[in-house]
Amino acid sequence: MACSPHNAVRPMHQCAYDNFDKIHDRNIGIIARDTILSSFYVDDFLVSCSTVEGAITLASNIDNILTAGRFKLRKWNSNSATVLTHMGRDSSPTEYSIDAALTSVLGLRWSPVDDNLLFKVELKQPGGICTKPSVLSEVAKLFDPTGFLSPVVVVGKIFIQTLWSAGIDWDTPPTTELRGNLA
Template identity: 40%
Template sequence: MQQYGRDNSHKLPDKLRAKTALYSILDDFYVDDYLKSIPSIGMGIQLATDVSYMLTEGQFHFRKWKSNSTEVLAHLLGDVDPCQLNPHLAETTVLDLHWDPLSDELFYQVSSYDTQHLNKRQVLRDTAKLYDPIGMLAPVIITAKFFI
């Protein structure tokens, strides 16, 4: 994807938009998920359209879009089922990090334990499942590692 972004960035007529979209392709993909926070609806529509165009040239077609703005979703998804445009129904996960578009909050779901039957095997298994690239769960993971 990065190479197609580099190869197709010259196809956008505005150099600044092309550069912004290219840097977004290079920096904002995590495995196959595109994550980006944009300050305004217009900028979000513009950037998503540019990124999508550049990658479509390389046969990378985005299938799913999530946003907390129905305007952005309506523009990106076009003529689709109105249920998909309702951010209230669109809780989603990216790399095991959950996002609720209604409240615009990020959260993890961690198992709770019955302290009477807690063992190291359960804690080790559940701790290994946690992927925390930005360190939000450090207090939980450290406590679990001390227990282990």
């Protein structure tokens, strides 16, 4: 449903308004509340902190606010083993290591080891017949809610416009000249 993202985030926003005063320092509670209000996208929470101590404090305050509303955040991830240790649920101190595996968030892949954002794009193998439907399908697969891929996506959209302007039929492959414009 079109309203699903709103329905997923709205109760957490209300929880942030209702429970930010659970943090003893009002100013810090307001920072945690505002972070909740601005950093959730459906069920993903993304925030960057300049220090490890700041990350631990913010994560703890956000967790306290949301726990007061019976929201339980899971799957914490960080590029700092210290932050991961503090966000662990075990009462015994456990050694955490940063997993080399990529984490997927908002269509992006994030490598916590080297703190890089990556995209995974799987285009059809060359050699298939290029037609308007295949071009539309490939461009539509470029999910980019953050806008990082805009320079790439716009090239695909311009190519689609070029196909339409050239008056090529739906299932007719574009000319070699038009395909050369894509390169």
